[in-house]
Amino acid sequence: xxxxxxxxxxxxxxxxxxxxxxxxxxxxxxxxxxxxxxxxxxxxxxxxxxxxxxxxxxxxxxxxxxxxxxxxxxxxxxxxxxxxxxxxxxxxxxxxxxxxxxxxxxxxxxxxxxxxxxxxxxxxxxxxxxxxxxxxxxxxxxxxxxxxxxxxxxxxxxxxxxxxxxxxxxxxxxxxxxxxxxxxxxxxxxxxxxxxxxxxxxxxxxxxxxxxxxxxxxxxxxxxxxxxxxxxxxxxxxxxxxxxxxxxxxxxxxxxxxxxxxxxxxxxxxxxxxxxxxxxxxxxxxxxxxxxxxxxxxxxxxxxxxxxxxxxxxxxxxxxxxxxxxxxxxxxxxxxxxxxxxxxxxxxxxxxxxxxxxxxxxxxxxxxxxxx
Numbered sequence: 001x002x003x004x005x006x007x008x009x010x011x012x013x014x015x016x017x018x019x020x021x022x023x024x025x026x027x028x029x030x031x032x033x034x035x036x037x038x039x040x041x042x043x044x045x046x047x048x049x050x051x052x053x054x055x056x057x058x059x060x061x062x063x064x065x066x067x068x069x070x071x072x073x074x075x076x077x078x079x080x081x082x083x084x085x086x087x088x089x090x091x092x093x094x095x096x097x098x099x100x101x102x103x104x105x106x107x108x109x110x111x112x113x114x115x116x117x118x119x120x121x122x123x124x125x126x127x128x129x130x131x132x133x134x135x136x137x138x139x140x141x142x143x144x145x146x147x148x149x150x151x152x153x154x155x156x157x158x159x160x161x162x163x164x165x166x167x168x169x170x171x172x173x174x175x176x177x178x179x180x181x182x183x184x185x186x187x188x189x190x191x192x193x194x195x196x197x198x199x200x201x202x203x204x205x206x207x208x209x210x211x212x213x214x215x216x217x218x219x220x221x222x223x224x225x226x227x228x229x230x231x232x233x234x235x236x237x238x239x240x241x242x243x244x245x246x247x248x249x250x251x252x253x254x255x256x257x258x259x260x261x262x263x264x265x266x267x268x269x270x271x272x273x274x275x276x277x278x279x280x281x282x283x284x285x286x287x288x289x290x291x292x293x294x295x296x297x298x299x300x301x302x303x304x305x306x307x308x309x310x311x312x313x314x315x316x317x318x319x320x321x322x323x324x325x326x327x328x329x330x331x332x333x334x335x336x337x338x339x340x341x342x343x344x345x346x347x348x349x350x351x352x353x354x355x356x357x358x359x360x361x362x363x364x365x366x367x368x369x370x371x372x
Contacts, residue, residue: 001369002030005097008107009245010047011294015102018357020056028365032096034088036062036081037107038245043067045211049292050274060087062088064107069251071217081110085121089118097369098123099148104140105132105245112146115318125177128164130155133291133311135214149367151177151360153297155352156317172363175353176187176297181275188280195208197232199268200249201284205238206210209290211245213312214255223310223327224256227289230332238288239267240281287333296322300349303340307335 003023007013023031032303035058039048053057064081066073088368093115097124101112102125112122124147131137144150152158153176162168199205209229212220231239243259244250273281279302282288288295288306290312295306299342300319307316310327318324325331353359 001028001097001367002032002095002132004032004034004096005037005109006034006099006101006111007051008035008039008111010038010050010272010274011245012102012105012108013039013047013051014278015053015178016100019100019360020054020183020302021184022357022361024056026361031056032059032127033057034060034062034099034111036111037065037105041065041067047272049302050272060088060092062111064110073118078106078110080105082114085111086116086118089115089120093118093120096368097121098364098367100125101143102126103145104129104134104136106136109139109142112143118147119147122147122206123151125151126153126157128152128160129317130160131293131312132314132345133213133215136345137315149363151190151356151363154179154317156309168263172359173353174356174359176351177356178294178298179301179349179352180355180357181279185276185279187283188276190284193280193284194276195253197268197270197273199238199240199281201281203238204236204286205240205281205284206234207281207285208239208267208310209244209288209292209294210240210241210253210257211291211312213257213310215293215311219327222251224253225260226327226329227255227309227332228260229329230336231267232264233329233333234336236285237266240285241267241268241269242273242278243271251314284305289336297351298349300345300347301352303345305339307332307339319350319352320347 012319023029033056035048040063062084064084066077099122100123101108120325124143127150141164150171155173158171158173161171191334193202244253246351282302288299291309296313296316296318297342299306300321306322308322323335
């Protein structure tokens with residue numbers, strides 16, 4: 001069974017990783033990785049190298065990103081990506097029995113949209129979720145409609161997908177795929193992490209990621225400055241900051257972080273940690289701060305509290321370890337003080353089911369080869 005996997009960023013590759021390993025190891029499958037988006041951007045760290053370092057070949061590379069990040073540029077990138085993938089699917093689409101797509105990025109939306117008219121059989125991961133503070137919400141539901149198979153992270157999202165596609169067929173509740181990494185990825189120890197990144201995680205460290213809100217893009221500069229004020233005020237912590245996605249206003253957020261915090265001895269600005277180092281940082285950090293989905297989906301498995309900022313993740317189901325606060329410095333500071341007083345988090349993770357990648361493999365083996 002020939003499987004294509006669309007990967008456009010460091011984030012989705014890290015989620016895919018457990019499934020990719022199993023597909024590669026099973027002779028039943030022939031795996032082809034299709035890399036595009038920020039993977040091929042030197043400005044964003046050329047993370048296609050991360051795929052190669054993990055031992056995978058990248059058979060197809062499709063470039064379509066622009067360096068600027070205005071709303072018009074994002075729309076242009078969507079159009080350009082669709083055009084590039086129209087040609088790709090027309091040439092190679094019939095070679096695949098199934099093509100995986102993941103999440104809600106605009107690049108992923110463009111690649112999938114280009115395949116609709118050519119009847120490309122897509123399988124979507126993480127459909128049915130809701131993020132009201134990002135235009136990604138529209139992209140995610142559109143990808144769901146364009147897909148034939150659906151692997152969802154909770155039973156609630158299974159129901160949501162069923163309502164979107166007006167059918168309960170081919171919807172599989174498997175949990176969050178990224179959580180398989182907890183068993184598959186050998187984490188670094190504190191010394192190994194310091195050798196690689198120059199960050200001593202034995203000190204109180206806050207793992208921080210802030211992406212722009214793409215619904216209220218005009219407010220992102222103010223939001224970033226509010227976050228910086230909090231970081232500068234809390235010198236008792238070290239802040240390990242991973243840089244924002246290639247979204248509308250992302251460069252503006254990046255500039256504020258670099259200009260205001262680049263010389264701060266308590267702050268480490270890192271473009272891309274990769275799955276192993278990111279999960280290592282999550283394991284040893286004091287808590288998470290920001291608005292990334294990994295705080296909602298993965299942090300509970302590491303028994304970590306999360307201060308979730310603003311509306312980017314609004315609507316996504318979250319555990320009791322997540323504290324939602326507006327992007328106002330005083331509110332964020334109060335949440336930090338609250339975490340200091342709390343007992344360590346010992347609850348579960350609503351996204352954990354276990355053996356997600358293996359469940360997906362078993363479903364794939366039941367799909368007829370002519371399922372297109």
